[in-house]
């Protein structure tokens with residue numbers, strides 16, 4: 001059986017921390033679908049299309065990684081796509097409580113879909129899309145935090 005893992009998130013925008021999780025996930029699963037979910041409670045900087053284009057550019061050398069978007073419930077989306085696994089990254093203890101809550105709810109919704117946690121690489125443990133946007137707003141150098149296309153787009157957004 002081919003193993004499809006969904007890597008869901010806001011990706012506003014994708015960072016090297018996300019990319020690290022995607023690259024490592026792509027070595028474990030047959031196929032990884034990076035799916036942009038439009039989280040209504042967050043006001044995004046990038047449109048869903050822009051976020052997908054930036055992810056596509058960042059994963060272009062990973063043949064088993066695809067990019068998609070959805071405004072469905074994650075567990076419904078996973079079932080529609082016959083995915084067995086959801087990948088999430090963990091940075092700090094502060095991520096844990098939220099992830100635990102979401103995962104428990106997701107398991108209640110569909111116990112056939114497993115959530116797979118990957119601990120961030122130490123160098124990215126402080127990294128989030130929000131912190132990148134915050135410093136990029138002040139034209140700080142974010143070249144070692146995000147893929148090159150994201151750096152360029154952030155410069156355009158904040159020019």
Ligand code: ADP
Pocket residue numbers: 008009010011012015016017018021039087088089090091095119120121124125126127128129
């Ligand atoms: P969400 O709104 O679902 O939290 P994000 O785009 O912020 O979406 O994150 C998507 C996933 O990537 C989450 O599992 C998050 O924990 C993980 N992630 C974000 N930043 C990092 C990082 N620096 N290292 C590892 N995982 C990360």
